[in-house]
Amino acid sequence: MAADSRPIKQKTFTNILDQYPAEKRYILAMMQDVQGEYKYLPREGMQMIAAYVDVPLSRVYSMATFYKAFSLVPKGRINFKVCDGTACHIKGSNIIIDQVYQYLGIRPGETTPDGEFSLETVNCLGACALAPAVVANEKVHPKVTSSGIIDIIKSYGGQINATSN
Amino acid sequence: MKIRIDQQEIDVNPGETILEAARQNGINIPTLCYHEAFGGQGMCRMCMVEVKTAHSTNLVASCTYPINEVIEVHTSTPVIEKARRTIIALLYRTAPQSEFMKKLYQEYKCVENQLEINENERCILCRLCVRACEEIGSSAISAILRGTEKRISTPFDEASTVCIGCAACANICPTGAIELSQTPAGRTIWNRTFAVVTCQRCGQAFATREQLDYIAQHTGIKGSESKLCDDCRKKNLAAQIEQYAQ
Numbered sequence: 001m002a003a004d005s006r007p008i009k010q011k012t013f014t015n016i017l018d019q020y021p022a023e024k025r026y027i028l029a030m031m032q033d034v035q036g037e038y039k040y041l042p043r044e045g046m047q048m049i050a051a052y053v054d055v056p057l058s059r060v061y062s063m064a065t066f067y068k069a070f071s072l073v074p075k076g077r078i079n080f081k082v083c084d085g086t087a088c089h090i091k092g093s094n095i096i097i098d099q100v101y102q103y104l105g106i107r108p109g110e111t112t113p114d115g116e117f118s119l120e121t122v123n124c125l126g127a128c129a130l131a132p133a134v135v136a137n138e139k140v141h142p143k144v145t146s147s148g149i150i151d152i153i154k155s156y157g158g159q160i161n162a163t164s165n
Numbered sequence: 166m167k168i169r170i171d172q173q174e175i176d177v178n179p180g181e182t183i184l185e186a187a188r189q190n191g192i193n194i195p196t197l198c199y200h201e202a203f204g205g206q207g208m209c210r211m212c213m214v215e216v217k218t219a220h221s222t223n224l225v226a227s228c229t230y231p232i233n234e235v236i237e238v239h240t241s242t243p244v245i246e247k248a249r250r251t252i253i254a255l256l257y258r259t260a261p262q263s264e265f266m267k268k269l270y271q272e273y274k275c276v277e278n279q280l281e282i283n284e285n286e287r288c289i290l291c292r293l294c295v296r297a298c299e300e301i302g303s304s305a306i307s308a309i310l311r312g313t314e315k316r317i318s319t320p321f322d323e324a325s326t327v328c329i330g331c332a333a334c335a336n337i338c339p340t341g342a343i344e345l346s347q348t349p350a351g352r353t354i355w356n357r358t359f360a361v362v363t364c365q366r367c368g369q370a371f372a373t374r375e376q377l378d379y380i381a382q383h384t385g386i387k388g389s390e391s392k393l394c395d396d397c398r399k400k401n402l403a404a405q406i407e408q409y410a411q
Contacts, residue, residue, distance in 0.1 A: 046320075056303075056304030056305075056307075057327075058305060058306055058307035058319065058325075059304065059307055060320075061307065061320035062307035062308055062309055065309045066309075066310070066311045068311075
């Protein structure tokens with residue numbers, strides 16, 4: 001698991017929570033905002049939400065782990081979303097996922113130890129005509145080939161180590 | 166209101182669940198996730214019965230079905246028996262390590278299914294432990310993750326700071342799924358070890374320090390009374406009553 005190196009900006013949590021009344025029904029929205037700010041859902045964020053809304057931490061944790069949209073581990077500086085919808089899957093998205101594992105050593109849901117890259121799969125980006133599609137942060141890379149993904153990793157400053165496995 | 170359960174005419178209060186009405190009248194409906202203290206949860210579906218209304222016939226979970234109209238209920242028909250066998254077979258596959266589920270599986274003469282076995286599991290995810298913990302007021306555990314990965318645990322799988330080690334979760338669990346070890350050195354549950362307090366009279370280890378503190382805080386019971394185990398406290402009370410009676 002990547003080190004939690006980025007400092008937790010306590011103030012931002014408070015800012016986010018202050019936008020909502022302290023009611024149970026806003027927990028999900030709060031978690032989404034916290035994740036929007038930090039690119040993942042930090043432990044302290046869940047603890048603060050639980051204390052603010054006055055529900056047990058176990059309930060908040062239960063919700064956070066239920067939804068796939070929440071990541072409890074920090075995302076990398078560059079987050080690759082590899083589409084694994086039907087069209088992209090048929091067009092070989094699994095090869096892209098394998099390539100990323102081969103060159104960066106991460107599987108879906110993981111982050112490189114240096115915190116540079118993270119990988120996740122999504123069920124459909126709605127860009128089936130561009131299959132297989134990869135989104136790096138906000139940028140869409142269409143029709144990615146097995147060698148194309150290496151160029152993409154390089155373009156974001158990734159060290160391609162041919163000997164790594 | 167009068168309804169019929171298995172040909173028997175029964176008087177019920179509107180809003181009462183079928184399960185409650187049946188049990189009050191000596192009609193047995195098997196359950197797994199039901200406990201009188203909490204009411205129906207509708208988790209395990211063991212209590213399925215056939216309900217005939219004016220318009221339709223449906224299979225419903227009797228523990229969560231409130232009686233609001235005149236209905237006819239059947240608790241044992243071939244359709245229900247089959248549904249029950251399927252439920253048990255599925256749950257047994259989920260928790261094959263549970264002796265309780267194995268016995269149930271054999272008792273109901275369930276048929277083999279091809280589903281993948283969850284090797285080391287004893288939990289059927291009935292959530293009775295979660296409810297018990299919630300009622301006590303700790304809420305240290307909850308159902309985490311989703312789908313096939315779903316399980317009961319503490320936040321981050323770590324020793325919980327709010328757990329008082331009362332072991333209500335382990336005691337209420339129908340399938341014996343919650344690890345609990347008790348030695349004179351301490352009680353270990355949910356990755357945390359608690360110091361145990363022994364009964365002043367009989368010396369039996371009966372509670373954790375945190376548990377007694379919690380009880381004192383919420384009920385005001387403290388002092389010498391809280392230093393006795395359940396059995397000794399009962400004996401104490403009986404002796405007191407005897408004294409008054411004389």
